[in-house]
Amino acid sequence: MSCEVNLTNQLRERGFRITPQRSVILHILGHAKAHLTPAEVYQQASISLPGLTETTVYRTLEFLAQTGLAQTVFNGKSKYAYEISGYAHHHLVCRQCGTEVEIPHVKAEALFKELQESTGFQLMQNHISFFGLCPVCQED
Amino acid sequence: MSCEVNLTNQLRERGFRITPQRSVILHILGHAKAHLTPAEVYQQASISLPGLTETTVYRTLEFLAQTGLAQTVFNGKSKYAYEISGYAHHHLVCRQCGTEVEIPHVKAEALFKELQESTGFQLMQNHISFFGLCPVCQED
DNA sequence: TTCCTTATTGCAGTTAACTGCAATAAGGAT
DNA sequence: ATCCTTATTGCAGTTAACTGCAATAAGGAA
Ligand SMILES: [Mn+2]
Ligand SMILES: [Mn+2]
Ligand SMILES: [Zn+2]
Ligand SMILES: [Zn+2]
Numbered sequence: 001m002s003c004e005v006n007l008t009n010q011l012r013e014r015g016f017r018i019t020p021q022r023s024v025i026l027h028i029l030g031h032a033k034a035h036l037t038p039a040e041v042y043q044q045a046s047i048s049l050p051g052l053t054e055t056t057v058y059r060t061l062e063f064l065a066q067t068g069l070a071q072t073v074f075n076g077k078s079k080y081a082y083e084i085s086g087y088a089h090h091h092l093v094c095r096q097c098g099t100e101v102e103i104p105h106v107k108a109e110a111l112f113k114e115l116q117e118s119t120g121f122q123l124m125q126n127h128i129s130f131f132g133l134c135p136v137c138q139e140d
Numbered sequence: 141m142s143c144e145v146n147l148t149n150q151l152r153e154r155g156f157r158i159t160p161q162r163s164v165i166l167h168i169l170g171h172a173k174a175h176l177t178p179a180e181v182y183q184q185a186s187i188s189l190p191g192l193t194e195t196t197v198y199r200t201l202e203f204l205a206q207t208g209l210a211q212t213v214f215n216g217k218s219k220y221a222y223e224i225s226g227y228a229h230h231h232l233v234c235r236q237c238g239t240e241v242e243i244p245h246v247k248a249e250a251l252f253k254e255l256q257e258s259t260g261f262q263l264m265q266n267h268i269s270f271f272g273l274c275p276v277c278q279e280d
Numbered sequence: 281t282t283c284c285t286t287a288t289t290g291c292a293g294t295t296a297a298c299t300g301c302a303a304t305a306a307g308g309a310t
Numbered sequence: 311a312t313c314c315t316t317a318t319t320g321c322a323g324t325t326a327a328c329t330g331c332a333a334t335a336a337g338g339a340a
Pocket of ligand 1: 073083089090127
């Protein structure tokens with residue numbers, strides 16, 4: 001019916017079950033304009049699924065990350081955020097003010113390839129957080 | 141007296157106060173053979189500083205990270221770890237089994253330089269965590 | 281030394297993330 | 311349609327990380 005059908009089918013084909021909880025959370029992530037925290041996902045998802053628990057939100061988001069449909073954002077503050085895996089990119093995060101800048105994955109492609117070849121690791125191809133100071137916060 | 145004097149002097153020169161808590165924690169980090177969690181630091185530090193609280197450990201580790209004397213390790217599990225800033229390196233972390241591989245910073249130097257020039261960010265030059273699957277866990 | 285300013289700590293309480301286990305329900309088989 | 315297996319969820323409780331505020335003490339000034 002709605003927009004997240006292709007993603008749920010992808011899960012079913014891989015042997016996972018499609019639950020209302022997963023559908024709703026995928027729907028929300030799919031329409032998000034920004035990184036969403038578990039609390040934000042829970043808040044929105046509760047509207048259409050009143051019985052939903054935060055535990056399930058945490059587990060579903062982690063599940064989506066493990067299966068590659070979503071990505072975890074590390075902002076350096078022990079608070080998570082997630083987004084649907086789409087356009088491959090990374091972030092520069094200011095350790096002072098939290099400002100985030102998006103970096104297209106292609107800029108890091110050479111490094112990723114090199115690391116994979118030299119270590120045998122299969123790297124998730126996007127969404128690394130690079131930490132530092134933004135231009136504004138450098139004046140301290 | 142002991143090994144962490146150069147680090148504490150560095151802090152004093154920058155206008156920070158040297159407390160027994162900071163000295164002990166720096167000493168522990170300086171002698172650590174691996175990444176240490178706040179709990180591990182607390183446990184060890186409590187021996188020589190019985191009154192120490194976990195809160196102070198969390199704040200001191202964060203403080204050392206902010207001032208560049210220590211580095212935060214993101215293992216992808218919302219549990220922190222720290223190490224003294226020494227040899228510049230990064231890590232590949234297996235999302236399945238947690239295995240970590242060390243990568244010398246020099247391999248990422250070109251990318252870092254490029255990102256700094258194109259964005260104006262001043263990046264912390266080490267200790268990025270790249271996530272993926274280790275060779276063993278790829279057989280699933 | 282003693283005093284003074286204020287950075288740092290400890291305390292108490294909060295929020296975020298995680299875990300074990302029993303109840304539920306997805307989806308394949310009959 | 312009904313049953314069955316077991317993946318997934320909700321519940322209750324735990325652990326890790328964080329925060330506000332008053333008490334303490336580092337280190338510069340007198
Ligand atoms: Mn992103
Ligand atoms: Mn390291
Ligand atoms: Zn900034
Ligand atoms: Zn592995």
